[in-house]
Amino acid sequence: MRQISGSVAVSMVMCLLAPSALSMEKPVPKQTDIEKLVPLRGKEYVTRRDELVRFAGSPDAFKEMKEQLDDWHAQVLCDALQYRKRKPEEARLLDAWWGGPMGLIRPPGGVGSDMRVSKGYGYVVALCFGPEATAIVVENLLHTWSGLRPFRPGASDALIQLRDDLGPQVLRSIACDADEDAVVRIHSILLIGDCLQGLAGYELPGSPPPLFGGSSFPKELGKYVAKRAYPPLTVDGPERTMLVESLSRLLSGDENVRVRAACASVLRHAGDEKATEALCKASRSDESSWVRAWCVVALRAIQGEAAAKCLVELKRQEKDPEVMKVLEGTGTPVHPKMGIPKDTILEEPINLGVDMEDNQKPQ
Secondary structure, eight states, rough: OOOOOOHHOOOOOOHHHHHHHHSSOOOOOOOOHHHHHOOHHHHHHHHHHHHHHHHSSHHHHHHHHTOOOHHHHHHHHHHHHHHHHHHHHHHHHHHHEEEOOOGGEEEEEOOOOOOBBTTHHHHHHHHHHHHHHHHHHHIIIIIITOOOTTHHHHHHHHHTTTTTHHHHHHHHHHHHHHSOOOHHHHHHHHHHHHHHBBBBOEEEEEEOOOTTTOOOOOOHHHHHHOOOOOBBBBOOOHHHHHHHHHHHHHHOOSSSSHHHHHHHHHTTTOOOOOHHHHHHHHHHHOOHHHHHHHHHHHHHOOOOEEEEEEHHHHHOOOOOHHHHHHHSSSOOOOGGGGGGEOOOOOSSSSSEEOOSSSSSSOO
């Protein structure tokens, strides 16, 4: 039997080890890796994101990638991953504590004690983490918490609370995505209305927020509390035009009646020719009396010449008695945030006739 020399044996061993050795090398994150993150959601996103953060040599690696990217979505993910690499503990807390209904803030899966604050999740994020946390809030809103309807509106609120210029653009992307959760879309549309009106600047004290329900402010969050100031947020120029055009398109063509009603209610804050044109068209043609009623409310608020002319024409053409009450100023339609009206489109002293189903049309 032929013997194998020592040098040959070593060469054979190295050849056998080479593939596994190569597979153990750290895959250095590249620009294309960030672009591939954009469509991912939920656990799939988190797994791939964590790999990129782990293998990145330093936070600056993501800063360099951001400079090579043009898409805002990919750029904000670079900011989020850079934050995670540089401040892993703060990122963990921003993932762990999220906002729910009625001021409830709690960890995912109900792990740990709940905390109830009188000013909400956005207030806590703004107080503890500051403007730098914007990228993580956007990341969680669009990716990490995808599919978790009860808590995503809290992330949207936090985004606005941080007063970042990116906020309206993120909200617009959600509102225009027909595959997004309808409730999250509507919440985003209503927040766009706040942006169109303009949001005042504010200051926060360097102390925990007021609590209720017997809970205590968690120590792990408390050490990050600091006095902070946030500037006003105004939307002007091309960005404002883009928001109004997007809302106008949704009003004229979205399949969800609640989305259309929300857009009509928000366009009253735009007050420009494009908004007036879209509202006039929908007030005459939308099959939903609820949407038409909200168009009337918006046109009355705009008060321009074209809006006034449209309202005069509507009084001659409208056949629905409840829309006529809105035209005459004796009725107010149910707000879109309350759900889709079931028995009447008008608010009542106690309106229990609201169906929260997203796609049911008003009778």
